[in-house]
Amino acid sequence: MNAKDIKAVSEMKAELTAPPFVPKSTADREATKLKVDMEILEETGEMADGVEYVYWTFGGSVPGSFIRTKVGDEVEFTLKNHPDNKLPHNIDLHAVNGPGGGAASSFVAPGHEITFSFKTLNPGLYVYHCATAPVGMHIANGMYGLILVEPEEGLAPVDREYYVMQGDFYTKGEFGEQGEQPFDMQKAIDEDADYVVFNGSVGALTGDGALQAKVGETIRLFVGNGGPNLVSSFHAIGEIFDRVHVEGGDLINENVQTTLIPAGGAAIVEFEVDVPGELVLVDHSIFRAFNKGALAMINVTGEEDKDVFAGTIQEGIYLPEGGTIQSMPSDDEDDAKEETAAVELSKAEKMELGKKVYGSTCFACHQADGQGIENAFPPLANADYLNDDVNRAIDIVLRGKSGEITVNGKTYNSVMTAQNLTDKEVAAVMTYIYNSWDNNGTEVTEEMVRKVRKK
Amino acid sequence: MFSKILSIVVIMFFSLISFGQKESMALIEGGTYIPLYGSDSMPVNVVDFKIDKYPVTNAEFKEFLEENPKWRKSNVIALFADGNYMRHFKNDTELKEGELQNAPMTNVSWFAAKKYCECQGKRLPTLDEWEYVGMASEKRADARTKDEYNKFILSWYEKPNSYNQEIGSTFKNYWGVYDMHGLVWEWTQDFNSVLISGESRKDVDGSNDLFCGGAAVGSSDLMNYAAFMRYAFRGSIKANYSVRNLGFRCAKSINKPNQ
Ligand SMILES: [Cu+2]
Numbered sequence: 001m002n003a004k005d006i007k008a009v010s011e012m013k014a015e016l017t018a019p020p021f022v023p024k025s026t027a028d029r030e031a032t033k034l035k036v037d038m039e040i041l042e043e044t045g046e047m048a049d050g051v052e053y054v055y056w057t058f059g060g061s062v063p064g065s066f067i068r069t070k071v072g073d074e075v076e077f078t079l080k081n082h083p084d085n086k087l088p089h090n091i092d093l094h095a096v097n098g099p100g101g102g103a104a105s106s107f108v109a110p111g112h113e114i115t116f117s118f119k120t121l122n123p124g125l126y127v128y129h130c131a132t133a134p135v136g137m138h139i140a141n142g143m144y145g146l147i148l149v150e151p152e153e154g155l156a157p158v159d160r161e162y163y164v165m166q167g168d169f170y171t172k173g174e175f176g177e178q179g180e181q182p183f184d185m186q187k188a189i190d191e192d193a194d195y196v197v198f199n200g201s202v203g204a205l206t207g208d209g210a211l212q213a214k215v216g217e218t219i220r221l222f223v224g225n226g227g228p229n230l231v232s233s234f235h236a237i238g239e240i241f242d243r244v245h246v247e248g249g250d251l252i253n254e255n256v257q258t259t260l261i262p263a264g265g266a267a268i269v270e271f272e273v274d275v276p277g278e279l280v281l282v283d284h285s286i287f288r289a290f291n292k293g294a295l296a297m298i299n300v301t302g303e304e305d306k307d308v309f310a311g312t313i314q315e316g317i318y319l320p321e322g323g324t325i326q327s328m329p330s331d332d333e334d335d336a337k338e339e340t341a342a343v344e345l346s347k348a349e350k351m352e353l354g355k356k357v358y359g360s361t362c363f364a365c366h367q368a369d370g371q372g373i374e375n376a377f378p379p380l381a382n383a384d385y386l387n388d389d390v391n392r393a394i395d396i397v398l399r400g401k402s403g404e405i406t407v408n409g410k411t412y413n414s415v416m417t418a419q420n421l422t423d424k425e426v427a428a429v430m431t432y433i434y435n436s437w438d439n440n441g442t443e444v445t446e447e448m449v450r451k452v453r454k455k
Numbered sequence: 456m457f458s459k460i461l462s463i464v465v466i467m468f469f470s471l472i473s474f475g476q477k478e479s480m481a482l483i484e485g486g487t488y489i490p491l492y493g494s495d496s497m498p499v500n501v502v503d504f505k506i507d508k509y510p511v512t513n514a515e516f517k518e519f520l521e522e523n524p525k526w527r528k529s530n531v532i533a534l535f536a537d538g539n540y541m542r543h544f545k546n547d548t549e550l551k552e553g554e555l556q557n558a559p560m561t562n563v564s565w566f567a568a569k570k571y572c573e574c575q576g577k578r579l580p581t582l583d584e585w586e587y588v589g590m591a592s593e594k595r596a597d598a599r600t601k602d603e604y605n606k607f608i609l610s611w612y613e614k615p616n617s618y619n620q621e622i623g624s625t626f627k628n629y630w631g632v633y634d635m636h637g638l639v640w641e642w643t644q645d646f647n648s649v650l651i652s653g654e655s656r657k658d659v660d661g662s663n664d665l666f667c668g669g670a671a672v673g674s675s676d677l678m679n680y681a682a683f684m685r686y687a688f689r690g691s692i693k694a695n696y697s698v699r700n701l702g703f704r705c706a707k708s709i710n711k712p713n714q
Contacts, residue, residue, distance in 0.1 A: 042615040054613050083539060084616055086640075086700045087684065088691030109691035110698050111539045133687040134680045141613070182610045185680060186602075 003121040006072025008033045014075075016065035019163045019199045020211060022222060023068040027154025031072030038065060039080045040089050040108075040130075040143075044180075047169065047195060048202035048293065049359040052180040055200065056089070056130070056141040062200030063165035063226060064128070064145030069095070069120045071152055076117045077102070083111035088132055093118070094264070095126035095147045107132070123151040125248030125266040127224050136228045140170055140188050142200060144226030146266055158270060159217035164296060165224040166232045166261070166283060167200065168193040175292060176360040191229040196288035198281065198296045203359070205281070205296030207368045213273050215302025218242075220270045221281075227263025233284035234261050234269070236298075238277070243270040258284050273300045290364055345428060347435075347443055354432025357425050365416070370437045376414060378407035381437030390430070390442050394452040397426055423449040480505040480707060481631040488587055488597070501587045506580055507704035508632050509622040510559035510639060511571060513543075513550055519571050520547065526567050535566040539697040557621040559639045559702035565694035568642045572705035579644040580706035582689075586682075589636065591629035598629075608681040611637045618700050642703040646689045 011033040015023040041060050047053040058064025069075060079091055088109045092101035096118045105116040130143035146165060170188040171181035175195060187194065198205050205211060213219055225232045235258040244256045245268035253259075261267050273279065281296040282289035289295045345353065362380075366372050370381035380386055385407040386393050400418035404411055421429070423446045430444035485502040520527050527547040531540060541547075542562045543554050550556070563571075565579075572578050580588075592598030599605070611617065618639050625637035635641075692698065 044615070054615065083542065083699050086612065086615055086617075088688055107691055109688075109693075109696055110700060111542075112696065133683040137680065137684075183613055185606070185609055 003071045004119070006031045008072065008074040011035065013037070014067060014069070016059060016067060017163070018059065018061040018065060019063055019165065020205060020209075022066045022148075022161045022163045025154050025157070026068060026070040026150045027157070029070070031070060031074075031152075033074045033076060034069055036067055036075055036077045037080070038078070038091075039082060040085060041082050042085045042087070046201055047171070047181065047197075048176060050178040050356045051171075051173075051176065051202075053169070053171065053201075054141065054182070056087070056138060056143050058091070058128070058130075058143060058145050062142035062144075062167065063163070063224060064143070066145065066163045066222070067128070067147040068150065069147065070150040070154070071120055071123050073120045073149075074117060075120060076115060077106070078113055078115045079106050079108055080113040081108045081110050085110040089130050089138065089143065090132050091128055092131040093126065093128040093147055095120060095122070095124070095128070095149050097121055101128075101131075120149045123149050123250070125149075125222055125224070125245065125268050127226065127264050127266055129226065129264070136188060137183065137185065139226060139228040140168070141183060142167065142226075144224070146222055146224045148222060155220070155268075158220045160211075160213055161220045161222065162211050163222050164198050164205065164281065165226055166196065166198055166230075166234070166294065167226040168228065168230045169195040169197065171195065176356075178356065188228065193230060193288075193292060195293050196230060196283060197293040202293035207297075210278075210297035210299045213298055213300045215273060215276050215300060218270060218272045219298070220268060222266065222268055223261060224266040225261040225263050229263060230283075230285070230288070231263055232261040232294075233258050234267065235259075235282055235284040236269075236271070237280040237282060239271050239273065239279050241269045241271050244268070273298070276300050276302045295364070344446055345424065347431065350428040350431040350443070351435060352428075353425065354428035354430070357421065357429040358432055361419060361421070362429065370433065372407075374410070375412070378405065378410075378412045380433050380439075382439065383407050386433070387440045387442075390434075390444065390448070391452055394426065394430060394444065394449055395455070397421070397430065398449070398453055423453065479508055481508050482709075483584070483588055483630050483632075486587070486596075488583075488590065490583065490586060499583050501583055503709050504580075504584055505707040505709060506584065506588055506630075506632060507577075507706070510634055510641065510702045510704045511568075512557050512622055513554065513560050514556040516560040516563065516571065517548060519574060523570070523574065526570060531567070533695070535695055536564040537695050537697055539699070540564055540567070542697065542699070553619070555619060555621055558619050559622055559634070561618050561639055561699055561702045562697040563642075563701070563703065564697050565642050565646065565692075568703040569644070571703075575705060577705035577707045579642055579703060582643040582645050584706055585641065585643045586685075588628070588630060588632055591632070591635070593626050593628060596629045605681050608636045609684075612681070612684050618702075639700050639702040640685075640688055640698070642701065643689070646692065 008031050010030065014034050014036040016038065017023050038059055040058060042054065042056045044052055045055045055062050081089055088107060090107040094101055096102045098118060102116055102118060106114055108114040126147050126149065128145055128147050130138040132138050144167065146163065170184045171194045172184050173181050195202065203209065223234055241256040241259065242254060244253045244259045246253050248266035248268060259267050259269060277300055279298040279300060281298065283294035365377040366380050370379060372379035378385065385405060396416060397419050400416050402415040404413040426449045427444045427446045434440060434442040434444065483504055483506055487498040487500050489498050524530055528541040528544060529547050539562055543551050545551050569579055590597045590599050592601060592604045617637065620638060623633045625634045627633050628635060
């Protein structure tokens with residue numbers, strides 16, 4: 001039957017979900033009159049630890065709420081612009097056949113709402129976004145999300161479904177610069193992104209936010225790319241995509257390592273997770289992953305399967321670096337960073353700054369709780385090597401380290417790049433580490449760092 | 456005798472007011488300017504006029520309501536003001552907790568703003584007059600080519616909730632006018648004379664080549680972006696709308712005796 005001829009028999013309110021979750025399948029229901037109620041909010045959020053950003057959102061999240069429809073639905077869409085908002089907005093749904101994807105009929109001033117309707121004709125995964133002038137700025141501030149139009153029979157059942165969307169952000173300060181960071185139009189025009197992230201902020205999907213799965217389960221990711229500028233080379237470290245609905249459409253490709261997701265486009269990727277551990281989702285334009293935030297985790301729990309993965313070989317190709325500019329280990333004496341004379345921070349201040357430096361610089365390798373990754377990155381939590389010699393530890397941060405070392409009885413033979421940090425930052429991050437995770441509580445001063453630097 | 460004194464006092468009082476009024480407005484020397492955005496980018500002539508140095512405040516609007524009960528929240532006709540009208544007032548006369556007397560009056564419809572100005576013997580500024588005054592930075596009458604100036608405007612457009620600040624809290628421009636940018640949007644007489652449909656990519660088609668033309672990206676783009684957002688905002692509102700971030704100020708023509 002032609003999608004146009006499908007009659008919507010009943011009426012229901014659409015379930016909308018914030019990322020990374022998606023509403024339940026439409027397989028069990030008929031085409032219906034689906035009422036979507038979405039509110040636009042302009043609000044301050046956290047782009048990274050200690051970095052504030054004003055987001056413009058569909059439904060209070062970046063990306064906006066996930067909308068799940070099926071072919072033949074008559075969608076009645078109400079768009080509300082919160083009264084405290086400063087700007088008019090609208091919505092262009094790529095799932096709509098009609099001028100501007102609904103943009104012209106959805107233009108709405110702060111404190112007002114507007115209702116329009118459309119029929120879903122083509123199955124697929126589509127991007128929606130704001131198209132108010134200047135369009136790029138509205139998108140750059142987070143105004144995008146995904147709408148799924150399921151085929152009549154619904155998508156095949158899987159164990160878990162998640163919603164992940166990439167976006168690039170342009171801020172006045174460089175990556176990690178603390179405080180409130182306004183949008184930088186010039187950088188946006190130059191396509192010089194400071195942040196490239198999944199789900200709106202650095203770390204949205206790592207640590208506590210990591211996606212969860214169990215060995216043997218099939219996972220479906222609805223992956224979008226809001227842009228505004230960058231195309232994503234979407235890849236899962238340690239996993240092959242069994243199936244990819246290329247560009248969110250009908251075409252299915254199998255056994256895909258990396259799938260391209262254009263700005264303003266999407267893909268559905270499916271894979272079975274075979275072994276326990278952490279899968280890392282990245283934009284394989286790899287500096288974006290380790291220096292700009294395009295990194296997400298899937299925590300897979302369950303039984304080991306040695307046939308699939310023996311566990312002795314690590315992800316050796318990827319040397320995840322922190323956000324700080326890296327340089328190879330060196331013995332160079334005079335590349336000490338200029339330091340403006342300043343007062344020593346209190347211990348509490350060091351802990352605070354140190355936590356941020358850790359989050360933006362060391363976290364990618366040594367992990368959230370300093371536990372490290374076996375065979376690749378040594379632990380900093382309750383680490384004998386660290387606690388034995390503070391000057392040696394400072395030296396490693398300043399100049400990097402390669403060669404074999406033994407930490408808590410395990411040997412590591414890898415490379416840590418030198419970290420380009422100021423004395424203040426090094427003192428703070430070392431103090432933070434020594435006073436966390438059962439370490440010996442040493443307070444590192446800037447003077448100690450200076451001495452090691454001069455050595 | 457007594458009534459004579461009274462009338463002198465009254466006359467003095469009124470002349471004080473009108474004196475005060477003179478002081479409260481800035482004289483703008485006319486000139487030509489090219490609008491940043493519109494159906495065609497022809498130079499527009501702006502003749503000398505006066506404009507309020509500050510946006511109208513909550514306190515000033517309350518005074519107006521005392522004399523014009525028709526415009527109180529409880530009396531106003533829906534045709535002239537939608538449900539958001541005076542939303543930051545508890546009732547017809549009192550502001551809600553936390554709202555400042557000296558902050559710009561917002562949540563006010565175009566009809567009410569127009570009436571207010573008329574009752575002061577003034578009118579709303581035209582869109583061209585407003586844009587003409589809005590070109591000025593602290594030092595220059597036309598600062599639209601200055602990066603910093605445009606960045607300031609853009610960063611304000613991004614920040615939520617700037618309305619509840621006292622008037623005069625942003626910069627004083629070349630003409631001695633405050634708060635043209637950085638506090639609230641402002642009504643103009645012909646606010647929707649440049650039609651933006653909301654389908655901004657279409658609006659761009661044709662004469663204006665903001666997104667298509669120039670290879671060189673510079674301050675002119677930034678300034679266009681800023682202007683674009685103003686016009687987009689104006690295009691989204693209707694005369695009976697009341698918006699939390701939208702206030703107004705009044706203007707006045709100068710009647711040259713020899714004309
Ligand atoms: Cu928008």
